[in-house]
Amino acid sequence: MFDGYTGSELMAIFAMQGFAGLILFSVLVLMALGLAIIFGQMGVINMAHGEFMILGAYVTYLTSLFFETYLPGLSSIYFFVAIVLAFIAAASLGAFVEWALIRRLYKRPLDTLLATWGLSLILQQTYRSVFGAREKGVSLPDWMMGSIPVTDMVEIPINGIIVMVLTLLITLSVYFIMQRSQWGAKVRAVVQNRPMAAAVGINTSIVDRMTFALGCGIAGIAGSAFTMIGSTGPTSGQLYIVDTFMVVVFGGAANLMGTIASAFTISQAQTILEFFMSGSIAKVLTLGMIVVILMLRPQGLFTLKIRR
Amino acid sequence: MKSSTTSNIPTWRRALLVSAAAFAVAQAGLTQAAPEEFATSVVNTTGLAVTDDTVTVGILHSITGTMAISETGSTQAEKLAIKQINESGGVLGRQIEYIQEDGASDWPTFAEKSRKLLVKDKVAAVMGCWTSASRKAALPVFEQYNGMLFYPTFYEGLEQSPNVVYTGQEATQQIIASIDWVVKTKGVKTFYLLGSDYIWPRTSMKIARKHIAKLGLKVVGEEYYPLGHTQFNSVINKVKLKKPDIIFAAVVGGSNVAFYKQVKAAGIDWRKEKPLMLTISVTEDEVLGIGGENLVGAYSSMKYFQSLTNGNNESFVKAFKEMWGEDSVIGDVTQAAYLGPWIWKYAVEKAGSFDIDKLKEVLPGIEVTTAPEGYVKVHENQHLWSKARIGLAREDGQFDVVFESEELIEPNPFPKGYQ
Numbered sequence: 001m002f003d004g005y006t007g008s009e010l011m012a013i014f015a016m017q018g019f020a021g022l023i024l025f026s027v028l029v030l031m032a033l034g035l036a037i038i039f040g041q042m043g044v045i046n047m048a049h050g051e052f053m054i055l056g057a058y059v060t061y062l063t064s065l066f067f068e069t070y071l072p073g074l075s076s077i078y079f080f081v082a083i084v085l086a087f088i089a090a091a092s093l094g095a096f097v098e099w100a101l102i103r104r105l106y107k108r109p110l111d112t113l114l115a116t117w118g119l120s121l122i123l124q125q126t127y128r129s130v131f132g133a134r135e136k137g138v139s140l141p142d143w144m145m146g147s148i149p150v151t152d153m154v155e156i157p158i159n160g161i162i163v164m165v166l167t168l169l170i171t172l173s174v175y176f177i178m179q180r181s182q183w184g185a186k187v188r189a190v191v192q193n194r195p196m197a198a199a200v201g202i203n204t205s206i207v208d209r210m211t212f213a214l215g216c217g218i219a220g221i222a223g224s225a226f227t228m229i230g231s232t233g234p235t236s237g238q239l240y241i242v243d244t245f246m247v248v249v250f251g252g253a254a255n256l257m258g259t260i261a262s263a264f265t266i267s268q269a270q271t272i273l274e275f276f277m278s279g280s281i282a283k284v285l286t287l288g289m290i291v292v293i294l295m296l297r298p299q300g301l302f303t304l305k306i307r308r
Numbered sequence: 309m310k311s312s313t314t315s316n317i318p319t320w321r322r323a324l325l326v327s328a329a330a331f332a333v334a335q336a337g338l339t340q341a342a343p344e345e346f347a348t349s350v351v352n353t354t355g356l357a358v359t360d361d362t363v364t365v366g367i368l369h370s371i372t373g374t375m376a377i378s379e380t381g382s383t384q385a386e387k388l389a390i391k392q393i394n395e396s397g398g399v400l401g402r403q404i405e406y407i408q409e410d411g412a413s414d415w416p417t418f419a420e421k422s423r424k425l426l427v428k429d430k431v432a433a434v435m436g437c438w439t440s441a442s443r444k445a446a447l448p449v450f451e452q453y454n455g456m457l458f459y460p461t462f463y464e465g466l467e468q469s470p471n472v473v474y475t476g477q478e479a480t481q482q483i484i485a486s487i488d489w490v491v492k493t494k495g496v497k498t499f500y501l502l503g504s505d506y507i508w509p510r511t512s513m514k515i516a517r518k519h520i521a522k523l524g525l526k527v528v529g530e531e532y533y534p535l536g537h538t539q540f541n542s543v544i545n546k547v548k549l550k551k552p553d554i555i556f557a558a559v560v561g562g563s564n565v566a567f568y569k570q571v572k573a574a575g576i577d578w579r580k581e582k583p584l585m586l587t588i589s590v591t592e593d594e595v596l597g598i599g600g601e602n603l604v605g606a607y608s609s610m611k612y613f614q615s616l617t618n619g620n621n622e623s624f625v626k627a628f629k630e631m632w633g634e635d636s637v638i639g640d641v642t643q644a645a646y647l648g649p650w651i652w653k654y655a656v657e658k659a660g661s662f663d664i665d666k667l668k669e670v671l672p673g674i675e676v677t678t679a680p681e682g683y684v685k686v687h688e689n690q691h692l693w694s695k696a697r698i699g700l701a702r703e704d705g706q707f708d709v710v711f712e713s714e715e716l717i718e719p720n721p722f723p724k725g726y727q
Contacts, residue, residue: 005549013549020541027539125372133376135565135597145602147575153548157573160541229573230538231565231597235374239536239562274542279533280505282542 012153021271023160026167028263030225031240032247033174034218036259039248041191041211043109044102047116049244050237051123052216055093056086056223057232058131061138068139076141083166083224090220095213102212103205120237127234135233144228159228166225170218174256177214187211250290252300261301266290346400351661354454357430358662363402365390365649366409366425368436368446373413374561379438381593381642382460383408384632386435389649392627399653400660407431411438415445422446426453432662433458435648438641440464440508447472454664458648460641462588462610464511465721470668473651474691475684476644477611478721479512482588484519485696486609489711490554490586491523498528500552500583502543502559505532509558512588515726516556528552533559538566544574547583554584564594568602578605578701586698591639592705600705610640612681613699613707624680637705643680650676651686683716691719 035049046052060082067078097119105112144162147155178184189197190207198204223237230236251262269289273282294300348360357364367386369379390404398404407429409421418437425431426449433456437443440463450457450471457472465478490496499520503509513530520527528550531543540563547555559567578585585606592614595603614625614637624646629636652667654674659666672688685693693716699707 009549013545016545016548017542020539020545023541024539128372128376133371133380134593135377135562137596137599139599139601145569145572147573149575155575157541157570157575159569159573226538229566229569231562233377233562233597235377236562238374239538270539271542275546278531279537279543283534283537 009153012151015154017271017275019156019160021268023157023163024271025264025267026160026164027226027229028243028247028267029171029260030163030167030218030222031244032251032259032263033170033256034215034222035244036215036248036251036256037174037178037218038212038215040255040259041187042106042208044106044212045109045113045116046215047113047241048097048120048123049219050239050241051120051127052090052094052219052237053223053226053240054127054232054234054237055090055123056220057138057227057236058127058136059086059089059220060224060227061131061136061232064138064140076143079141079144079224083221086220086224087217088220090223091213091217094216095209097216098209098212103208106208124234124237131234133234135231135236138227138232140228162228163225166221170221171256171260174218178256183207183210246287246290250294250300252302255302258300258302265301346660351400352432352663353661354663354665355430356432356662358402358432361402362405363399363662364405364407364429364431365652366429366431366434366436367406368409368411368418368421368425368434369438370413370442371408371410375411375413375438375442377597378593378641379411381637381639382435382438382645384636385460385628385638385642385646386649388628388631389646391631393649393653399656400662404649411436411442415439415441418442419445419449422449422455422457423453426450426455431455432656433652435460435645437461443467443472456652456664456667458645458652460645460648462640462644464508465723466511468689468691468721470690471664472690473648473671473686474719474721475647475651476641476692477694477696478691478719479508479515480720480723480726481611481694481696481717482609483512483515485713485717486586486588486607486698486711487516487519487523487556489698490584490607491525493711494554494584496525496553496584498526498550498552498554500528500547500550500555501530502555502557503532504535504537504558504560504563506535509560509589512558513556515723518726533563535561535563537563540567540570541574544571544576547576548574552583554586557585557587558589559587560589564589565597568598568606572602578603580605590701591641592637592707593639593642595701595705596637600701600703603701603705604703606701607710608699608701608707609696610699611694611697612640612643613697613709614638615699615706616681616697616709618680618682620678620682621680647676647679647684647692650678655686685716687719689719689721691721693718 038044038046063078063082063085067075101115105115144159147157149155186202186207190204194204247263251258270282270286273285348358352358369383370376390406394403411418425434435458437446437459438461443459459472460475462476462482501513503513517527588609590608628638651674655667655671656662658670671686674686676684687693696713696717697709698711700710701707
């Protein structure tokens, strides 16, 4: 398939393709981080993850409207405000949902699956009633939608860079929160041995609520970032949920490193395959590969040995 | 009054009821009363929901679920048409009432609700369905109970049921003229075909590919992505490598939005000479989600654009906005949905009857001279003769019409040599 192309053209395309792989990697990590925290640390399968993402996207939409109307001078930087607001909104909703729903179901993990699925339907219809069934066009500042031309053929999309930087920042913060902060130590203590953690004076129900809120908040940030590359509608969250679960399950549910490694493997496999064959076949092969690996290693790529 | 028409009532009693009804109407002195020859017993011999002054139709679209985004416009247009028909005197002197059901974006639900509308409500016609999948699910019900469905969406063809009137374009109407146009006026020689992975894009691309081969031109790439796919960087790279003159696209739903945003971010500008973009899946409705600034310069092939400047369309747009708000946009399918109730009205009046079998006889040749898209006529295959048009996307989300076929294009749902 490379007949008739010059060496420099091919080099350029491989560079671009490598970059496409990195963007997909960042997107997958960003999608999956929130879910991995909730699933990995709490054992709750949050089927409404996509809807928390879309909440972030709608918050971004509302923020853009607000800036256009009241602060048109600052509209080129509204996006950063929107990300913060998206986090706050999604995290608050997460905390509320944990209080109202999830905490009653910790003893019945499979029921959380059903409950959060119901929640996702409720949220979808709520978005539809509030914002209308049609997709919203979130207008982004011009500087975010362009690209940086490196050579004739190599053009680096700016929104890709923003997603990558954002992913890096959030992954690092999550790492520090979980591994270096006192609160992270509490979370890990609760995961490893709940009665013991409670016995030493950790308020486990507050830890649970905060963990769930953090996971949802990160989903909100992801949704906010995805207004750059995807659609904002009541059911847009459904577009991401399958990939998100794929990353988390493949990576091994209990480990953030696993999530990252799994996102990297999936994104590279998919990007390379997509280049050589059509999109549908690439997807089939990627999923097939995951199925085979999970058959050989049902626990996923990485696992954490903990005492139950 | 409905019961007066069911067949198990003795004839003498029915006659009595009818004359009583006629007397009541005469008493009321209604100016729009049904004339003697359109007495209910005459115009409705099959027990449909027709009384002396009303007739009931069904509206069946998704109000909830994924498809609500697309079907909302159709519902609104159908209600507008019904309202206008009622204001102009109704159908055979009867005011139209409608029963609205929700298909809920779930294909079996469409079949179930169709059955409810036809069997329980005995509606005289149904305006509804949007995706081909929902139509395929409802079709056996319409054929079994002999109902009449007015289907608004442009679709892949390969179907022709006497119980359906297809008011949108079938694939050849949408594709062939537009490819001819880009080849002739833009000197396009190489094509890249790109679609979502299901029956409509695949059938459309098959027709496009055959037609491109017929013209002696070249397809340099053809790709399908799963519905809901959101990452298009790889295909954008492939397009950059293969350098086609034009991309011919049928990407739908959320993928559509992701695709155009990522293309823009990758530095491709449709306003430049190459590559051009010709899409068959973007109407004014979709632009709302994509954002006009991400689509500007692309060509869209549709039979209707909101910006059409004929008297019919101007009053249609005005009425639509009065009813549904100043911000409403009207896409191709919305306009096609608006035609449904009108075609039904003209057919009923020509037949002098609501009976489905009589409608089928008169449907071919029914004309709508007040159609927003101009003039349309029903073909023997119950699709519409209509013009092909190409719009150039503007930044504000509307289209400038740059091409309009001179003649009405014949619908050909089973194109020979294209399958």
